[in-house]
Amino acid sequence: MIDGLFxxxxxxxxxxxLDAVAVRQEAIANNIANxxxxxxxxxxxxxxxxxxxxxxxxxxxxxxxxxxxxxxSVDTNAVAMSQDGNxxxxxxxxxxxxxxxxxxxxxxxxxxSLLMRLKMAITGKSS
Amino acid sequence: xxxxxxxxxxxxxxxxxxxxxxxxxxxxxxxANTTHGVDGKPYQRKVVVFESAMQQAMGAGGNGSMTPQLxxxxxxxxxxxxxxxxxxxxxxxDARGMVATPNINIHEEMADLIAASRAFExxxxxxxxxxxxxxxxLSIGKH
Amino acid sequence: xxxxxxxxxxxxxxxSMPGTDAVRPSAMPTPGIDGTTPLGQPGxxxxxxxxxxxxxxxxxxxxxxxxxxxxxxNAAVDGLQSGSDVPLHQAVIAxxxxxxxxxxxxxxxxxxxxxxxxxxxxxx
Numbered sequence: 001m002i003d004g005l006f007x008x009x010x011x012x013x014x015x016x017x018l019d020a021v022a023v024r025q026e027a028i029a030n031n032i033a034n035x036x037x038x039x040x041x042x043x044x045x046x047x048x049x050x051x052x053x054x055x056x057x058x059x060x061x062x063x064x065x066x067x068x069x070x071x072x073s074v075d076t077n078a079v080a081m082s083q084d085g086n087x088x089x090x091x092x093x094x095x096x097x098x099x100x101x102x103x104x105x106x107x108x109x110x111x112x113s114l115l116m117r118l119k120m121a122i123t124g125k126s127s
Numbered sequence: 128x129x130x131x132x133x134x135x136x137x138x139x140x141x142x143x144x145x146x147x148x149x150x151x152x153x154x155x156x157x158x159a160n161t162t163h164g165v166d167g168k169p170y171q172r173k174v175v176v177f178e179s180a181m182q183q184a185m186g187a188g189g190n191g192s193m194t195p196q197l198x199x200x201x202x203x204x205x206x207x208x209x210x211x212x213x214x215x216x217x218x219x220x221d222a223r224g225m226v227a228t229p230n231i232n233i234h235e236e237m238a239d240l241i242a243a244s245r246a247f248e249x250x251x252x253x254x255x256x257x258x259x260x261x262x263x264x265l266s267i268g269k270h
Numbered sequence: 271x272x273x274x275x276x277x278x279x280x281x282x283x284x285x286s287m288p289g290t291d292a293v294r295p296s297a298m299p300t301p302g303i304d305g306t307t308p309l310g311q312p313g314x315x316x317x318x319x320x321x322x323x324x325x326x327x328x329x330x331x332x333x334x335x336x337x338x339x340x341x342x343x344n345a346a347v348d349g350l351q352s353g354s355d356v357p358l359h360q361a362v363i364a365x366x367x368x369x370x371x372x373x374x375x376x377x378x379x380x381x382x383x384x385x386x387x388x389x390x391x392x393x394x
Contacts, residue, residue: 001328002335002371015363022357025260026134029253033141033197035246036148037177090249097256104260108267111363115268118370122377129351131358264359268366 038084172205343368
């Protein structure tokens with residue numbers, strides 16, 4: 001019975017996206033930290049995570065959504081900006097940071113609103 | 128110990144490393160005209176070398192991602208030879224009247240200074256950002 | 271009387287009414303509540319189950335699910351506190367889900383008590 005409360009695919013997708021946002025945040029933090037390290041290649045979320053999540057959500061299968069695991073990988077598309085082989089571009093990283101923060105806000109609000117709606121439904125009180 | 132802000136160990140290390148770099152640059156600038164140091168030789172320009180050792184750091188969600196751990200490997204001395212200037216009146220002038228001055232280019236140092244400050248501020252922004260995200264997370268389900 | 275201990279009592283009361291097949295707490299202690307019985311499979315509560323799920327077993331499953339959620343939340347918070355890499359949002363969400371589940375169980379218990387009292391008030 002309890003599982004039924006939380007098996008909503010969009011809720012599960014929001015939770016998974018939050019996981020991905022956390023992984024991405026770590027990747028961006030690492031990239032910015034290694035801004036001046038010679039030979040450093042920038043890392044990011046694995047590119048196939050997005051596609052896998054979309055597939056799982058469209059199939060509507062809660063189990064499939066839950067089994068996804070976002071992970072870090074070296075970004076093969078990044079080009080070296082300087083002679084020492086460092087592929088980190090600060091402007092790009094700052095923009096990714098802002099986008100990631102917004103995504104975090106969005107997903108947090110989605111998760112939060114579902115939990116509050118449940119509480120409202122259960123207790124009949126609005127806060 | 129509890130780590131609410133996850134994944135910013137490298138950021139902390141980077142802030143440290145950039146501070147070291149700023150210190151070294153300011154030392155270089157201050158000693159731009161030191162012709163006679165403690166060891167009797169002109170001041171040798173110092174350079175900070177960053178290194179990132181691959182460390183099996185645990186990524187968010189326990190996927191064991193390999194994230195490089197940044198640290199300052201060493202502070203090297205610049206191998207370039209001192210600049211020789213013709214100044215016979217200088218007490219440090221040798222027999223030919225040449226004085227060995229540190230080979231420090233102020234423009235190079237200023238460019239390095241700007242790069243180091245930029246990196247420092249970027250890392251600060253990451254920490255601030257991480258903190259506001261954590262505060263948001265803590266208010267899930269509260270309002 | 272603590273809210274949790276009211277539940278087996280309520281289920282016992284329902285069991286004494288004709289047509290229901292609830293748990294007898296004296297015979298089969300409810301897992302997870304009294305603390306001495308380990309949490310077993312939900313099906314273990316009623317070995318003599320009829321084909322469909324009886325109301326008592328549904329309640330039993332509710333209790334064990336809530337317990338599971340609480341355990342998961344505790345584990346997540348422990349992981350967070352020990353520094354091992356449970357992300358903060360997972361621990362917070364686990365705690366909130368456990369809270370919501372617990373609230374649901376408490377409301378179910380309240381409604382059961384209310385309806386039981388309503389029944390008791392009925393003139394035969």
